[in-house]
Amino acid sequence: MRVLTAIWEIFTNPAFYKLTLTAATPFIFASLGGVFSEITGVVNIALEGIMLMGAFVSIVFTSVTGNPWIGLLFAILVGLGMAWLHAWASIKWRGNQIVSGTALILLAQGVTGFLMEPIFGRPGQTDIVGKIPELRIPLFMKNEFLAQSIGELSPMIYIAFGCVALAWFIIYKTRLGLRMRAVGENPEAADTLGVNVYMIRYFGVLMSGIMASLGGAFLSVGEVGNFRELMTGGRGFIALAAMILGNWNPVGAMWASLLFGFSEAFANQLQSSSVLHVASSTKPLFNMFPFIVTLIVIAGFIGKTRSPAADGVPYEK
Amino acid sequence: MNNRLWAFLVPIISVIMALLISSVVILLIGQDPIVAYAALFKGAFGSKLAIASVIIKTTPLILTGLAVGFGFRAGLFNIGAEGQMVMGAMIATAFAINVAWMPAVLAIPLTMVVGMAAGAGYAAIAGVLKAKTGAHEVVTTIMLNWIAEYLSSYVVTVPMGVGFGTPKSPEIANSAKLPPLMTVQATELTSGIIVAVIAAVVIYIVLEKTTKGYELKGTGFNPYAAEYGGIKISQNIVLAMAISGALSGLAGTLEVMGVHHRFLGTLSGGKGFDGISIALIGQNNPIGIIFAALLMGSLRTGSNEMQFVGVPKHIILIVQAIIIFLVAADRIVRTILIRKKRVKAS
Numbered sequence: 113m114r115v116l117t118a119i120w121e122i123f124t125n126p127a128f129y130k131l132t133l134t135a136a137t138p139f140i141f142a143s144l145g146g147v148f149s150e151i152t153g154v155v156n157i158a159l160e161g162i163m164l165m166g167a168f169v170s171i172v173f174t175s176v177t178g179n180p181w182i183g184l185l186f187a188i189l190v191g192l193g194m195a196w197l198h199a200w201a202s203i204k205w206r207g208n209q210i211v212s213g214t215a216l217i218l219l220a221q222g223v224t225g226f227l228m229e230p231i232f233g234r235p236g237q238t239d240i241v242g243k244i245p246e247l248r249i250p251l252f253m254k255n256e257f258l259a260q261s262i263g264e265l266s267p268m269i270y271i272a273f274g275c276v277a278l279a280w281f282i283i284y285k286t287r288l289g290l291r292m293r294a295v296g297e298n299p300e301a302a303d304t305l306g307v308n309v310y311m312i313r314y315f316g317v318l319m320s321g322i323m324a325s326l327g328g329a330f331l332s333v334g335e336v337g338n339f340r341e342l343m344t345g346g347r348g349f350i351a352l353a354a355m356i357l358g359n360w361n362p363v364g365a366m367w368a369s370l371l372f373g374f375s376e377a378f379a380n381q382l383q384s385s386s387v388l389h390v391a392s393s394t395k396p397l398f399n400m401f402p403f404i405v406t407l408i409v410i411a412g413f414i415g416k417t418r419s420p421a422a423d424g425v426p427y428e429k
Numbered sequence: 430m431n432n433r434l435w436a437f438l439v440p441i442i443s444v445i446m447a448l449l450i451s452s453v454v455i456l457l458i459g460q461d462p463i464v465a466y467a468a469l470f471k472g473a474f475g476s477k478l479a480i481a482s483v484i485i486k487t488t489p490l491i492l493t494g495l496a497v498g499f500g501f502r503a504g505l506f507n508i509g510a511e512g513q514m515v516m517g518a519m520i521a522t523a524f525a526i527n528v529a530w531m532p533a534v535l536a537i538p539l540t541m542v543v544g545m546a547a548g549a550g551y552a553a554i555a556g557v558l559k560a561k562t563g564a565h566e567v568v569t570t571i572m573l574n575w576i577a578e579y580l581s582s583y584v585v586t587v588p589m590g591v592g593f594g595t596p597k598s599p600e601i602a603n604s605a606k607l608p609p610l611m612t613v614q615a616t617e618l619t620s621g622i623i624v625a626v627i628a629a630v631v632i633y634i635v636l637e638k639t640t641k642g643y644e645l646k647g648t649g650f651n652p653y654a655a656e657y658g659g660i661k662i663s664q665n666i667v668l669a670m671a672i673s674g675a676l677s678g679l680a681g682t683l684e685v686m687g688v689h690h691r692f693l694g695t696l697s698g699g700k701g702f703d704g705i706s707i708a709l710i711g712q713n714n715p716i717g718i719i720f721a722a723l724l725m726g727s728l729r730t731g732s733n734e735m736q737f738v739g740v741p742k743h744i745i746l747i748v749q750a751i752i753i754f755l756v757a758a759d760r761i762v763r764t765i766l767i768r769k770k771r772v773k774a775s
Contacts, residue, residue, distance in 0.1 A: 157567055197754070207758030210506055210567060214705055215754035222746025229741055230458040349571040356568070393586040396579040403579075407572040410564045 118387040126260035128381055133262070133269055134335060135380075136373025138163065138344075140272040141327030142351030143358065143365035144279050145320035149195075151283060151360055152316030153296040153422040154202055157213035159324045160348025161220035162194045166325030167332040168224040171339040172231060175241035180333040184244070187329040188322050194220070195321020196314075203313045206426035217348075225341055236341060243337035244268060268326070268334040275323065279362035292316055296420035299427040309427050324348065346403070353406045359417040368409075375405040438766065439759045440710040440717075440752070444724070446762070447751035454747060455740055465740040472734025473727035481613040484622050485688060487726030489514070491625040492680035493704030494722045495632050496673045498713040502636060503669035504649030509555060509570025510677040511701025512577035513548040517678025518685050519581050520547035522692035523589070525601035525685065536604040541624070541682055548678015549671040551577065556670030560663035566670070578695055585694035598692040607687040619687030626719060628676060633715040635672075645669050677701065703729075706749045709756040725749075 122128050142159045149156035166187040174183030194216055201212040225235070232238045244266055252263040283289040294302040295312045303309050327347070332339050350372050357371075358364025379401035383390045390398065452462030473483050493510045500507035507513075521544030528536040555569040582596070589598040607624075609617035636642040647655035648665045656662050680700065685692055703725050710724065711717030732742035755762055 201754060201758035201761075205758035205760045207760070211705075211709065211757035212754060214508070215750045215752075215757060217750075218702065218706075218746050218753065219750035222743045222748075222750055225743035226454070226741045226747060227458075235741070346571060346575050349568055352568055353572075393590075394583065396583040400576050400579040403572045403575040407558075407569060407576070410568060410572075411558050411562050 114387055118382060118385040121385065121387060122378065122381045125381075126257045128377060129261040130265065131377040131381065132370070132374045133265065134373075135376040136370045137266075137269050137272045137330050137334070138327040138347050139351045139354050139369035139372050140276065140366055141330060142324045142348055143354040143369050144275055144362055145323030145327070146352050146355035147279060147283070147358070147360055147362050147365055148292075148316045148323060149320035150316075150355065150423050151296045151420050152292045152313045153299060153420055153425060153427070154199070154313050154317050155209045155213070155424040156195075156198060156317060156320050156324075157210055157349070157352060158194065158198050158216035159320070159327075159351055160344055160346065161213075161217035162191050162321055162324035163328030163331070163344045163348050163351075164217075164220040164224055164342070165194055166191050166328030167343055168220075168227075168328075168339050169325075170329035170333045171238055171241055172227075174243075174333055175232075175238070178242065180242050180244045183333050184326070184329050187325045187333075191321040191323075191325025191328075192318055193321075194325070195318050198321075199314050199317035202426065203310055203317070206428060209424055209426075221342065224339075228341065238338045238340075240337040243333050243335070266330070266334050268330045271326070272330075273366070275326075276362050276366045283362065288312075288315075293420070295427075296422055299422050299425075303427075303429065309429075313427070324351075327351065350402065350406050353410050356417055356419070357409055357413050360420060371409070372402060372406060376402045435759075435763065436712045436714075439762050440712060440721070440756060442762050442766065443752045443755035443759075444710065446755060447748045450751050451744055451748045455744065458740075460738070460740050464738050465735050465744075468734045468738045468740075469728070469731035471731070473731035475734075478613050478616060479730060481611075481616055481618045483723070483726050483730045484618060485616075486729050487722050488619065488621040488625045488687070489680040489684055489700050490703055490707055490722035490725050490729075491622075491629060491719055492676050492683070493700050494707030494711060494718040494725075495629055495704075495715060496676035496680070497704040498708035498711060498715070498718050499632055499636070499676065500669060500673040501708055501713045502649050503645040503665065503673075504652065505556075505559075505666065505669055505673065506567050507552065507555075507570060507670065507673045507677075508567050508705065509552060509573050509701070510673075510680070510704045511699075512570065512574035513552050513674040513677035514681035514684075514701055515577045515581045515695065516551040516681070517544040517548035518681030519584060519589075519692055520544065521678075521682040522598050522601060522685050525605035526599055527602070528605050529602035531602075531604055533604040533608075536602060537607065537686070540601075540605045540686060541679060544682025544685075545675040545678045548681065549675040552674020552677070553667055553671045556667035559670070560666045574701070581692075582694050585692055589692060596694050600691050601685060605686060606690055607683070609687075617687075619683070621683035621687035624679070624683060628679065629715040629719050632676070636715070641668075677704070703749070706753050709753055 169190045170183035170187035173186040174180045201207040202209040228235045246264040247267045248264045252258040291307050295309050299309045354368035355365050357368035379398045383395045383398035455462040455465050496510045521540050524543040525540045555566045558564040558569050559566050585596040591599045607620050610620050611618050644660045707721040711721035728745050732745045736742050
């Protein structure tokens, strides 16, 4: 009974919906990154690493310049750099894409941990250096429930949804998008028709770098204003699951991200519920929740979605 | 050049290049790479104690390297060695706490079997999901890693927890502790290293000399051809994941039996991920993996000494990342070598 009361309290609390959107945003960005890369046929498990770099770099440049938007800009540049490394290894050198992605994850963990002391003077986490202020929408402020749920949100949340629309438009409504899909399904045929397979794949991977680093930067400058070592905590992989569940479609990935955001926010709220009095030693069990949901979802849905035919296969002219 | 020579050269050149590139990174934070690498070397081989710690660190790394390498040979990327190690250690501890009445000849092998079974069972979840639904093992094993991480941090504080301060389980029974090979200044050099080397030899024999090993390699090399040849793919996927998980589980179990004598929660500390680098450097060859694990064990041990001269030990992660990157795109290394050869010839 107490559990039901706690759940009822969570669902009627407007702040829960804000938390859901906030938790979903990194997944939305990063899963869009996954979509961009994989529809051109390059598997990018480096999302987790690119996110971590994005989270770190945005904080570094926010602390240097005092402007979190400039931090965000540098996060995008570094995200592009990481993605370029992945593209270079997997397109030009036809390397194993999953192994190269793993290398980039380790690289991000190494570089961010390595630079903590030289830049911030201590390992672990940085001080709060500033974050992007929340955007207040006067229209929503009139109703108390709306005001507390979506009245004041980080502008990056709106940017995330904007990116979903943009990605959908590029992929399904432009010639470039058609070529991206063609290259991911059948690179030989696309090549025969004069499409530059390598160029299109570079584009897809680089876009994934921008998206993933935005997702990571949201965790730091978008949400809390500081950086913690390994703060992405497996979210890049949940984003990959969201991409699969969303059937490699930007809109589908968005809905899947919202589901995962919902489960993360729900687990967090449940363990801090005043009705339940969860002991701090039991809290790790609640933290398992989003990962269990992801695992079940992948197991239940994966047979029903279909990856691009040439996903993960290097193309040799 | 023939393939065997390439298999040998690519990882060695990758390691050298990784150390060179990392020395630039060390320069960038205003430290001297020569001082840093000298400290690294001294930290790993400078004393009897250092060498003993290298061997202690190498033991689980041989096993996680074998776990990942065995998976690779069967066409699976088991990135979940981390979680399987934790599950193996946790369940083996639960067993080993209660075996005081058993003689060591029974308690030691049984504890190992329990830990291996726990790792195998946990990895088999990902194997079954892949075989039944096609879920990629990279994503599922990562989810399982996090689940194991949180589960173990709960288990070590509540059901198993004893005492105050750092979460820990009670000590395992004396009969389940591995006898040390020798004791260097209060540090026990565990006999686990022997178990790990035996495991490498067994895996070598399974892969190279048995029909099952041939089937597993066939599944990894070309699943369609293997299926056409009458090999049951889905069965082999589950089996390969289970064997891989058993090796990781054994890695965690030996840490408990030989080093900590209790379960400390998240004991793996990246050893599962080190397994990936080790398998790649060892080119998925069990004997190569022993040497690669020794390399990684020395880097890990020596990196503590490097901290004292002002170089954060995260540099080892960067070294590893560059090695993996270069082995993934081994054509980079091959191209460099071929160019050098051409320059020499002309």
